Amino acid sequence: MSEQEKQTTIENEGRRGFVAAGVAAAAGLAIAPGVTLLDVAHARPADQPASSKNRWGLLIDSTKCKTGCNDCVNACFTENAIKQGDKETDSQWIRKVELKDLRTGHTASLPMMCQHCAHPPCVDVCPTGASFKRADGIVLVDRHICIGCRYCMMACPYKARSFVHEELHDQNPDVPRGMGCVEACTLCVHKIDRGDGTTACAQACKEGAILFGDLNDPESEISKRLATYASTEVRADLRLDTGVRYQGI
């Protein structure tokens, strides 16, 4: 085959690939308007892997979040069987943060947890591949691979991760946790896979300040609210494209 013929073949391959992609996109559009697609996404069959068609995230409305209320934090502790101690080193997957603008005196309260970044620094620095991002955007630690080096804790701009220093007992069967590994908010991945369609913190919030949903689905409530109201990422300057977004800060 001459050089020119090779070139033509490659171009054809390229064009074919492009056409195929176009067809796939058209098919996607054809399905997309159906509301049932959302339901299907929620109740993913147990033998199907998580798909990048979904991107799970949270929208937190700090104007609704009450100072002093700790319901989401407590719900997280209960759901994930995290023992609440008084040691600085105790695990903390979610915490309440109070912000005060010193100039105006305006205060805001918000829960802070793993932001489930699209470009997570914890995954970048992990030397073993234990820190990873699932296809549906959930950032997790594979404790089978984690060596407890804690690089990810230093890399995380949100201080979202904790190290388990002591032996644990009475874990939730759905949430394995143990000594010597780093851990963080899993976005209640066990609940998502089960099809609950929410997280423990979102369920617990009486003010409705936490909304869980699929950022990739334009029909989801979270996407609609994000499209309607201004929201921001914490440390947006880092351009990590976080899955957790905030309103009112």
Add this chain to the structure above:
Amino acid sequence: MRIPTIKTMGTWLASLAVVLAVGVSSLAIADGGAKSAKEKAMLEGVKGDKCVMPTEDMRRNHMKYLKHHRDETMHQGIRTTQFSLKGCVECHASPKNNSVIGTNDNFCQGCHAYAAVKLDCFECHSTKPKANAAFHPIAGQAPGLAADMRKDMAAAPQTNAAGAAQ
């Protein structure tokens, strides 16, 4: 002394063979009986009629099934129940302490202690079934994990069992 002819020799050999065969088989029976009694004593906490794979296969390969399943679950979110560790615990938790470890009578710890193989699943994973789980996961009719396991078992390919039998 009469020199044995080929014919008498043949008869003698045949009877020897019969004696040997009977002896060996009775030994095997005795051994099998003792072993199963020992196993029964050692491993409490077995619910249902059968495991998710034939018992011989599970003895040899459960760690491979668990490891394969673990990676799929962790990284892809595939949560079929056939080879889920949670499923092991559901069925094999001892009625005494509701756990698979703790004493050498418990299902997982008992065998691992006997075989001198370190068991560290339960440094992170729960050793007890979930409180509201079905009472009798495989034999019972309650929905939930038990129903899922039955479904998975029905759908599962049985090729591994054949492979282990060879």
